[in-house]
Amino acid sequence: MAATRTTSPLTKTLWIVAFVLIALWALFPVVWILSLSLKSPSDIANRQFWPTELSWENYDLILFGGAQELFLPALRNSIGICLIATLVAVVLSTLAAYAIARLDFPGKNVVLYMSLAITVFPVISIVTPLFNLWSTIGLYDTWLGLIIPYLSLTLPISIWTLTSFFKEIPWELEQAAQVDGATAFQAFRKVIVPLAAPGVFTTAIIAFFIAWNDFLYGISLTSTSAARPVPAALSFFTGASQFEEPAGSIAAASIVVTIPVIIIVLLFQRQIVSGLTSGAVKG
Amino acid sequence: MSESTELRGPGGASAQSPGTTRGREKPGRTGTRKRYTSERSRAEAKLGLMLAAPAAIVLLLVTGYPILQAVYQSFFNLRLTDQENSYFNWGANYVTVLSDPLWWQTLGFTLLITVVTVAVELVLGFFFAMVMLNAMKGVRGPIRTIILVPYGIITVVAAFSWKYAFDLGTGFVGTWFGIEGFDWFGNFWSAFAVISLAEIWKTTPFISLLMLAGLAQIPGDMVEAATVDGASWWQRLTRVILPNMKSAIMVALMFRTLEAFRIFDSVFVMTQGANGTATVSSLAYDQTISQLQTGLGSAVSVLLFLCVGLICLLFIKGFRVNLGDSRG
Numbered sequence: 290m291a292a293t294r295t296t297s298p299l300t301k302t303l304w305i306v307a308f309v310l311i312a313l314w315a316l317f318p319v320v321w322i323l324s325l326s327l328k329s330p331s332d333i334a335n336r337q338f339w340p341t342e343l344s345w346e347n348y349d350l351i352l353f354g355g356a357q358e359l360f361l362p363a364l365r366n367s368i369g370i371c372l373i374a375t376l377v378a379v380v381l382s383t384l385a386a387y388a389i390a391r392l393d394f395p396g397k398n399v400v401l402y403m404s405l406a407i408t409v410f411p412v413i414s415i416v417t418p419l420f421n422l423w424s425t426i427g428l429y430d431t432w433l434g435l436i437i438p439y440l441s442l443t444l445p446i447s448i449w450t451l452t453s454f455f456k457e458i459p460w461e462l463e464q465a466a467q468v469d470g471a472t473a474f475q476a477f478r479k480v481i482v483p484l485a486a487p488g489v490f491t492t493a494i495i496a497f498f499i500a501w502n503d504f505l506y507g508i509s510l511t512s513t514s515a516a517r518p519v520p521a522a523l524s525f526f527t528g529a530s531q532f533e534e535p536a537g538s539i540a541a542a543s544i545v546v547t548i549p550v551i552i553i554v555l556l557f558q559r560q561i562v563s564g565l566t567s568g569a570v571k572g
Numbered sequence: 573m574s575e576s577t578e579l580r581g582p583g584g585a586s587a588q589s590p591g592t593t594r595g596r597e598k599p600g601r602t603g604t605r606k607r608y609t610s611e612r613s614r615a616e617a618k619l620g621l622m623l624a625a626p627a628a629i630v631l632l633l634v635t636g637y638p639i640l641q642a643v644y645q646s647f648f649n650l651r652l653t654d655q656e657n658s659y660f661n662w663g664a665n666y667v668t669v670l671s672d673p674l675w676w677q678t679l680g681f682t683l684l685i686t687v688v689t690v691a692v693e694l695v696l697g698f699f700f701a702m703v704m705l706n707a708m709k710g711v712r713g714p715i716r717t718i719i720l721v722p723y724g725i726i727t728v729v730a731a732f733s734w735k736y737a738f739d740l741g742t743g744f745v746g747t748w749f750g751i752e753g754f755d756w757f758g759n760f761w762s763a764f765a766v767i768s769l770a771e772i773w774k775t776t777p778f779i780s781l782l783m784l785a786g787l788a789q790i791p792g793d794m795v796e797a798a799t800v801d802g803a804s805w806w807q808r809l810t811r812v813i814l815p816n817m818k819s820a821i822m823v824a825l826m827f828r829t830l831e832a833f834r835i836f837d838s839v840f841v842m843t844q845g846a847n848g849t850a851t852v853s854s855l856a857y858d859q860t861i862s863q864l865q866t867g868l869g870s871a872v873s874v875l876l877f878l879c880v881g882l883i884c885l886l887f888i889k890g891f892r893v894n895l896g897d898s899r900g
Contacts, residue, residue, distance in 0.1 A: 301708075304708070312718050314773070316718060338744040385624040387623060388619070388624040394616065394617040394618075394621050396621070404631060409830040411876045413853045413856045415634075415642075416638075417638075421866060422638075422641070437634055498724055502726050505836055508840075540736065547726070554724050559716075562781055
């Protein structure tokens with residue numbers, strides 16, 4: 290469509306206007322929370338968009354000051370728990386997706402459609418029984434107690450996305466390499482791994498985003514900084530003194546956890562888009 | 573693993589692309605018996621099962637087990653603080669929930685916010701997709717990067733941003749519109765509007781990417797031909813473009829509807845369910861986690877689960893959404 294259209298100056302201007310509008314819309318809340326995080330305590334409640342002067346006080350508070358016990362352990366928990374949940378999901382789903390995409394075995398569609406169905410499960414329906422079980426067996430408020438339920442978020446989407454990636458791989462190349470004299474292992478390592486790696490990597494990014502975004506498991510299955518992840522911890526923030534608005538420190542913490550997201554999006558925009566649309570389920 | 577290259581089953585199902593799933597299950601089912609008789613195909617089936625089993629077992633354990641446990645608990649008069657005195661109460665929890673106006677009120681609000689946000693997201697997402705498709709080469713990358721920012725941001729962070737934009741303590745929106753004293757979260761309709769806004773902002777990118785994938789599949793000549801034949805842009809849109817991306821739209825619509833129906837994070841951050849903004853998920857959360865009414869809360873969870881299943885069924889049977897098309 291795009292290739293065949295002839296663009297008059299007017300249409301061109303209109304598309305540019307539309308582009309600017311979209312950029313404003315998408316970035317506006319991010320700029321606002323950044324601006325809020327850079328306000329000094331006296332500015333926080335002035336109800337203006339921009340700070341009157343830039344201040345690092347909120348960052349100081351969450352990274353080195355009184356709120357660091359709330360924020361830093363949460364950051365560590367979030368990073369650790371989400372990375373492990375992503376890693377486990379990617380390893381398990383690579384095996385499963387390879388089998389589904391390449392091998393013929395009974396029940397392969399069951400696995401595929403089961404994972405699709407699980408992506409729409411209401412999290413709260415899983416939380417309720419886990420809350421009781423975890424309290425009984427001592428997994429409440431532990432890393433493992435979150436990693437296990439996080440697999441219900443990361444694993445289904447990984448299976449679905451990776452399967453569609455693997456179905457696109459020209460597997461005949463592996464045979465071709467063997468015909469040309471490569472050993473089985475060489476053919477796998479030199480031909481298949483490079484072809485499969487981008488899909489696996491993209492899947493890992495998407496799975497990580499979903500785990501990173503979790504709030505309901507985090508707030509239901511933890512009670513202290515031992516395992517509480519950032520989204521849940523944010524709702525327990527207090528200001529420098531108890532009577533102060535925690536808005537500044539929440540805003541600063543929000544920016545800290547948003548920076549990695551923006552870096553990943555900047556670096557891997559193309560991969561994420563292809564992963565989201567070829568896996569084509571949820572985000 | 574290299575061995576398996578020769579281990580193609582005679583059914584050849586592995587060569588099928590996921591895009592052609594239509595009617596794939598029936599031949600699969602009838603052929604199952606005969607398909608795994610030869611030595612090779614048996615070995616292949618065994619390897620496949622071995623590779624897929626760990627993931628399948630983990631999936632069942634982390635989701636199947638809790639759901640069944642929730643169903644079981646929902647039939648008991650059970651408080652977490654008083655577990656010895658729990659007893660089977662013949663579905664009385666469901667009677668309690670279903671006869672409570674609060675359930676119907678939260679269900680109504682959840683449906684309202686689902687319908688409104690998904691409808692706006694579809695229109696906005698389509699517009700975004702059109703812009704992305706028609707954008708000049710140089711801005712295509714940047715615009716997709718920018719549009720992915722809301723997708724990647726934590727929902728809770730987005731909810732805080734919108735909350736602080738409107739709230740009485742920090743919000744600039746009141747100042748901008750000259751209504752500084754107006755408490756946006758103090759009454760139902762404005763709170764509903766702000767929550768919807770936050771949801772729409774966060775999830776439109778995802779819909780627009782699915783729409784873009786659908787749009788990109790429409791052959792350019794088709795639209796060109798319509799233009800040559802003198803179709804206006806509205807006619808091109810409604811007669812050529814939309815009908816041709818119907819399946820992409822339906823899949824996006826279904827997954828977003830199911831996701832929107834589970835809304836919890838934004839409501840928790842912005843209003844904690846005050847002024848009639850509690851959703852079904854927040855009701856279940858209040859019952860089980862805050863009040864430790866495990867039996868009642870499980871009943872709410874199970875009802876929510878059934879609602880999600882019902883919506884699925886409605887889309888697949890009613891609107892004939894084919895999941896095989898979901899690859900966009």
